[in-house]
Amino acid sequence: MLRACGGTGYKTHLGIERLLRDGKAAWVLGPSKEKVKQIIGKTVLENHEVADLCDFDNPFNTCPPAVNDKMIKTVGGENHYPTLKPGTWVSLILKSTITIRDKMASFVFALPEDTDHTGCFPGQYVAAESIMSGKEHVLYFSPVSPPDHFGITELVLRFETHGIMSQHFKALKPGDRVEFQGSCGRFEYTPKYLHELLASGVGITSRMHLVRSILKNSADKTNTDLLYFTEYYNEILYKEELDKYKGEHVLLL
Known part of the structure; x- marks a missing residue:
């Protein structure tokens, strides 16, 4: 709006410059507001048993990753x-x-x-x-x-x-x-536990990990929808291998 109005946009009666100042203030105060929310949250839960279980800076890691440490x-x-x-x-x-x-x-x-x-x-x-x-x-x-x-x-x-x-x-x-x-990581796939699995994302490495694990286990009948993006068709990784999986509980999107 300031570019459209030129110097006139800075006149106070139009209100445009006020919106600009408010916007810049939000940029500056934004991080502080988030910190205040964390402080309030920690204070409220200070004497609550949940406080001992939560990592406020990384809330989803409430317990260590599972480890397959068995022989x-x-x-x-x-x-x-x-x-x-x-x-x-x-x-x-x-x-x-x-x-x-x-x-x-x-x-x-x-x-x-x-x-x-x-x-x-x-x-x-x-x-x-x-x-x-x-x-x-x-x-x-x-x-x-x-x-x-x-x-x-x-x-x-x-x-x-x-x-x-x-x-x-x-x-x-x-x-x-x-x-x-x-x-x-806190995601561990359990064989034969799911009927459908949607594996998506820009990269395919973690998805290949899952697809190969599922198809290697003949007793695992989980159907997998693989949603994978590349900028160019010839950049699709493992295309020949993925083509072989079509129809074997894998849907390629």
């Missing part, structure tokens, strides 16, 4: 032990790197033993750490390999031009080590 015994009698642990960094060796396109690659990390599993449930993610110039840098990944894909975990990363961890991973060679921690 798994397969039909053949083989024992599979978990590798990753919450609160502890575990060093994994890069086994191979596959370039998917110019700005994306797949990284396969070997678990300590060929029989090990990650310790994550389907739907969870892991944290990767690197210390560079004395500073800790952390990047989170949703593995594309199912949790019971023993011996390895596969991660996919889109490289960002100015991303510190992106450039670090881009420079990795087979044999290099990266510190990992898990499991992360």
Whole structure:
């Protein structure tokens, strides 16, 4: 409105400049108002048992992520032990790197033993750490390999031009080590628990994690609707694999 009215817009009788001042005041006071709401909320619940259970800065993490820390015994009698642990960094060796396109690659990390599993449930993610110039840098990944894909975990990363961890991973060679921690995330998919599952989002890595986990279990009849967006058709990741899943309890949108 000020641009339309020019200098006349600043005349007080029009009221436009007042709206501008009120708007700028809201920008300045907005964060303070949110802090006041938090203070009031904490004060009200100070003597209430709920206050001990809630993290006001991250309200959905009211309990630690579930951890699959059990030994798994397969039909053949083989024992599979978990590798990753919450609160502890575990060093994994890069086994191979596959370039998917110019700005994306797949990284396969070997678990300590060929029989090990990650310790994550389907739907969870892991944290990767690197210390560079004395500073800790952390990047989170949703593995594309199912949790019971023993011996390895596969991660996919889109490289960002100015991303510190992106450039670090881009420079990795087979044999290099990266510190990992898990499991992360409060969503754990339970096989045979749901009839329908809608998996959506811009990226597909966490969705592939779920789709592969569901289809790997022949007893799991969960129908999955996969809603996935890419800017260009030829950028669809795992298109050949996804095409094979059509009709096998998977609807691609």
